[in-house]
Amino acid sequence: MADIKEQKQKPNIKEDSKTNQLKGFSVNHDDTKLTTNQGVKLSSTDDSLKAGERGPTLMEDFHFREKMTHFDHERIPERVVHARGFGAHGYFQCYKPMTEYTKAKFLQDPSVKTPVFVRFSTVVGSRGSADTVRDVRGFATKFYTEDGNYDLVANNMPIFFIHDAIKFPDIVHSIKPEPHNEIPQASAAHNTFWDFVVSTPELAHMIMWLLSDRAIPRSYRMMEGFGVNTFRFVNDMGKAHFIKFHWKPLLGVHSLVWDEAQKIAGKAPDFNRRDLWDAINMGQFPEFELGVQILKEEDEFKFDFDILDATKFWPEEDVPVEIIGKMTLNRNTENFFAETEQVAFHPGNVVPGIDFTNDPLLQGRLFSYLDTQLIRLGGPNFHELPINRPLAPIHNNQRDGYHRMTIDQGAVSYSPNSIQNNAPMPDPKNGYIHYQEKVDGKKVRARSESFKDFYRQATLFWNSMSDIEKQHIIEAFHFEVGKVSCKKIKQQVVDMFNNVDSMLATEIAKGVGATPPSTVGGNDVVAASPAVSMENTIKVAQTRKVAFLVENGFNYQDVTQTMQALKDAGVSVEIVSKNIGVLNSMDNQELEAGQNYLTTASVLYDAVFIPGGRECANTLANQGDSMGFVNEAFKHAKAIASSNEGIDFLESTQIQGVALAGMENTGDVVTELGVVTIRNTADLGKFGQEFIKAIAEHRHWARKDIKEKVPG
Ligand code: HDE
DSSP states (O other): OOOOOOOSSOOOOOTTHHHHHHHTTOOOOTTOOOBOTTOOBOSOSSSOOBSSTTSOBOTTOHHHHHHHHHHHTOOOOOOSSSOSEEEEEEEEEESSOOTTTOOOGGGTOTTOOEEEEEEEEESSSOTTSOTTSSSOEEEEEEEEETTEEEEEEEESSSSOSOSSGGGHHHHHHHHSOBTTTTBSTTOOOSHHHHHHHHHOGGGHHHHHHHTSGGGSBSOGGGOOEEOOSOEEEEOTTSOEEEEEEEEEETTOOOBOOHHHHHHHHHHOTTHHHHHHHHHHHTTOOOEEEEEEEEEEGGGTTOSSSOTTOTTOOOOTTTSOEEEEEEEEEEEEOSOHIIIIITOOOOTTOOOTTEEOOOOHHHHHHHHHHHHHHHHHTTSTTGGGSTTTOOSSOOOOSOOOSTTOOOOOOSSOOSSSOSTTTTOSOOOTTTSOOOOOOOOOOOOOOOOOGGGOOOSHHHHHHHHHSOHHHHHHHHHHHHHHHHTOOOHHHHHHHHHHHTTTOHHHHHHHHHHHTOOOOSSOOOOSOOOOOGGGOGGGSOOOOTTOEEEEEOOTTBOHHHHHHHHHHHHHTTOEEEEEOSSSEEEEBTTSOEEEEOBOTTTOOGGGOSEEEEOOOHHHHHHHHTOHHHHHHHHHHHHTTOEEEEETTHHHHHHTTTOOSSOOOOTTOOSOOEEETTEEEESOGGGHHHHHHHHHHHHHTOOOTTSTTHHHHSOO
16 A cells, blocks of 8 residues: 655655655556455445345445445536646756756756646636637646645746736636526637626737637647746845746647637547647657746836736747746656546745745735635645645644544644654745745735736737738637627727727627727737747647548558658658548558548548549549548648649649649649649658648648638
C-alpha cells in the first residue's frame, strides 16, 4: 500500500519524483480476486441475495449495499467554471538561473527537472460538453517544487472580461445556460450574455479575443498560455519586479475554423482531449516555453493603461517576453478522476520568490479557489489527495476534518509549545515572506479611474489582426449576436463596438439586422501589436494528421513513398476508404484501411492526399463521401495533395480555379494555394516535401472566396 510517510529533510526533486510518489498510491488489479472494500473475498457479484430465487432482496446483503451505495455517491460537484478539462504529467526545466529577479528555487538550476501536472479546460460548458466550442481555454500548471507546490493558473488569452473579482459571479451567470431552461450549453450566443456585455463596457476588449480564432484552438498543444494577472518576482535581497507569465507552444499557435469546430463538436466531441492523449502516447511530447515580461517597479505608471488592470495586456513589442524555461508533457494520466478531476489549483499556491499584486481580479481569485475546493472535494484535506500532495514535506498543526489520511503523531497540535520544542517551527530565513508593499488608502467600494479606458486596447487588437482574422471575428459576431433574439441588444452591440472600430460595427450591423452606426466611431489608436496575430506564429508540419483517401486499384508507390515522407517529418497518416479492411493496389499489393467515411470525417484531419491509380480515382469520383471530404478540406483552407490519376478525381470536385498538374506536365510539382499535384511517380521526393510545406502553412487563406463558392 501507499507509502505516505513524509520525509523530514529537504526533498531531492527529480523528473520522476512525482510519478514515484503517485506510484505509491496506484493499485493494480491484474490477476486479483474480487473483494469488498473491507477486503473480504466475494463468491459472486451477479445476483443480489434474495429470499428465494423470485423473492425480495435481503437487507443483510452487505455486498449489494456497499456496491450500490458507492455507486450512488460516485459523482462530485463539477467545477463551477472550467468543468471540462484534460490533464497530463511532465516536467519543467529553466534555461538559466533567474536569481537576479526571483529566489524561486525551480527557476535557478537548469539541471533540475521539476515535475508538473497540467490541466487544460474549457470554461463555460459542463463536464460532458464538447471540446471545440467557442470559449476561453484554461491552462493550469502545478509545479511540484522543492519549496512546495506552485500553481500557475493560466488561460489561453492574455486578458480577462472584468476588472474586479466581485463581478465574476455576474459574468458567469450571464454566460452559463439560462437558468429557466438550461439552454444553451457551452455557448455565449444567447440573450443573457450579450445583455451583460452591452451593459459592461469593460468587456469590449475580451469579446474581441473571444470572437477571434483564439477561442477555437486546433489543439491544446498549439495554444499559448497567459497568467493574465500581474504578479511579482522577488529576489533574495527582497527586491521586486512586476511580471506577466506566458507559455509559448513550440508548435506555434493554431486554430480551427468555426464551421469545422461545430462539426467536430458532433463528430468527435473529445477532439482536443484525444489529440493530447494520442500525441503523448505516440511520443510527440507537447512542449511549451515559459516566458516572462518583467517590469521595474519604478515603471509602474509608464504606460497608457494600468498594469494592474487584467483587461489589458502588455504589448510584447513594448515589454519583450524573456524566455526562461521549457515544459514538456510526457505522460498521460492513469486515472482521469483521481488525477484530472481531483487536482485542485489555486493562484494563491505560491513559493518564495513569487508574490501577488493589488490587481483586484487576482485579489478575489486568491479567495475563490481554496473556497471552491472545499465544496468540490468535500472538506479541508484535499491537499492530501495524491495528485495535490506536494513533494516538499508538510508539517503543521492542522488536524482532523473529513478524510484525513495522515496519522499525525503526538499530543501537540498547537503553537507555541514546549512539549515538542515548539516543533513544527517557523523558519524565518527560508519561510515565505510577503513582499512588504506599502499600502495606504481609504476604504472605498470604487474603481480606479486608470482602469476606465475600455476600448483602446480592443482597437489595438483589431488593428493587429490579418484580413482573414478580421473576417473571422466579423463572422463570429454574426453567429453570436445573430442568435440573440432581443433586437435592442443587437443594436447596442453595434453601438458598443463602434467605439472599437466603425468598419467593424458596420459589418456587425449588416449580418444581424441592426442599423449601422450613424457616427464615425473608433478612437485614436492606430498602432498594432503583431505578436497577437496568429498569422505571425511558428509554422511546422510536425504532429499534424493527414487522411489518405484510398480505394482498390491505387498506386502503391504513390501511397508508400508519400506516407514515408510524411512520417519522416513527424506527420501521421490514416487510410480512409469506403470500407475498413484490406485494399489491393493496381499491382496487387496490400494496404490496410483503418477508417471509413462513417468512423471519421474531413474535419478531423489537417490535410488530405489522393494517390494515383485509375480504378481508385474512378471509385472516388463516384463516391459522394469522398467528394465531400475533399471539398470540405478545401473549404477549410487545408493542404491537399494528389498524384497521377488522383488529380482527375480532384478535377471532379469543387476545387476550382487552382492550377493542377495537367496531362502534358510530366515532371514538375505544381503547387498553388496549398494544393500540391504531380504527374510523375519518379519525383515523389520533391512532391512529399512540397506537401509537407503546405501542411506546415496550417491554412491557405489566399483561396479566394472559397466560403462563397464551395457549398457545404
Ligand atoms: Fe478561475 N476559477 N477565476 N480564472 N480558473 C476556477 O476554481 C475565478 C480567472 C482558471 O483546471 C475555479 O478549482 C474567479 C482568470 C483556470 O482545475 C474558481 C475569477 C484566469 C481554472 C475560479 C477567475 C482563470 C479556473 C473553478 C475572477 C486566468 C481551472 C474550479 C476573479 C488567469 C483550473 C476551481 C483547473 C478555475 C474562480 C478568473 C483561470 C471558481 C473568482 C483571470 C485555468 O475558483
